[in-house]
Amino acid sequence: MAISVFLSIFTQKSRTMVATVVHVFVKPEFVEAFISATRENHENSVKETGNLRFDILQEPGNPTKFVFYEAYATEEAAAKHKETAHYMKWRDTVAPWMAQPREGVKHTLLFPENK
Amino acid sequence: MAISVFLSIFTQKSRTMVATVVHVFVKPEFVEAFISATRENHENSVKETGNLRFDILQEPGNPTKFVFYEAYATEEAAAKHKETAHYMKWRDTVAPWMAQPREGVKHTLLFPENK
Numbered sequence: 001m002a003i004s005v006f007l008s009i010f011t012q013k014s015r016t017m018v019a020t021v022v023h024v025f026v027k028p029e030f031v032e033a034f035i036s037a038t039r040e041n042h043e044n045s046v047k048e049t050g051n052l053r054f055d056i057l058q059e060p061g062n063p064t065k066f067v068f069y070e071a072y073a074t075e076e077a078a079a080k081h082k083e084t085a086h087y088m089k090w091r092d093t094v095a096p097w098m099a100q101p102r103e104g105v106k107h108t109l110l111f112p113e114n115k
Numbered sequence: 116m117a118i119s120v121f122l123s124i125f126t127q128k129s130r131t132m133v134a135t136v137v138h139v140f141v142k143p144e145f146v147e148a149f150i151s152a153t154r155e156n157h158e159n160s161v162k163e164t165g166n167l168r169f170d171i172l173q174e175p176g177n178p179t180k181f182v183f184y185e186a187y188a189t190e191e192a193a194a195k196h197k198e199t200a201h202y203m204k205w206r207d208t209v210a211p212w213m214a215q216p217r218e219g220v221k222h223t224l225l226f227p228e229n230k
Contacts, residue, residue, distance in 0.1 A: 019172050042226040057134050057222035067222060069184055107172035107182060111157040
């Protein structure tokens with residue numbers, strides 16, 4: 001009984017899907033290079049265990065403004081993204097191209113419920 | 116030749132995937148009812164032709180604040196969502212529960228490139 005309660009709590013915690021919306025502001029002269037570096041980061045990130053989405057958006061009326069929509073099956077999987085070689089390479093590559101610091105907000109992903 | 120150029124332009128236009136990030140602010144006393152109505156909207160919206168994502172997020176530190184992440188294969192498919200019975204039902208149901216008007220920004224979905 002105690003074990004089943006423990007497992008239930010553990011399972012519930014692990015099943016909380018998370019989705020982060022990150023606003024990214026790029027210096028105009030680096031937009032093309034940024035898209036290229038970000039394509040590589042996207043291609044590797046979607047292969048990570050627990051990754052559900054790694055969508056890259058660009059604002060049509062404001063092409064220096066991007067949004068990253070990153071969803072993971074668990075909080076732990078989201079945290080591990082920051083430890084990957086491809087994330088660290090991307091982060092260091094784009095650092096001098098940022099017009100201002102990135103702004104990210106982490107959310108609970110309510111729906112879809114099962115991925 | 117002229118036809119193939121025309122078709123190429125047409126195909127390119129149709130292939131522009133769009134993703135809208137909508138910020139939704141709910142009156143605290145209606146949060147549960149809002150989640151229930153939104154679940155139904157989500158379940159129907161993901162069945163729409165051209166729908167790629169219809170993710171519903173909630174901010175953990177601010178449970179009256181939601182984000183809808185809606186991606187469609189084409190601009191046309193995104194526009195058709197607003198004409199569906201389930202969207203109109205949801206819109207009318209939640210109208211009195213809004214704390215302030217929704218704020219949506221439409222983007223071009225760069226990556227993934229093929230869905």
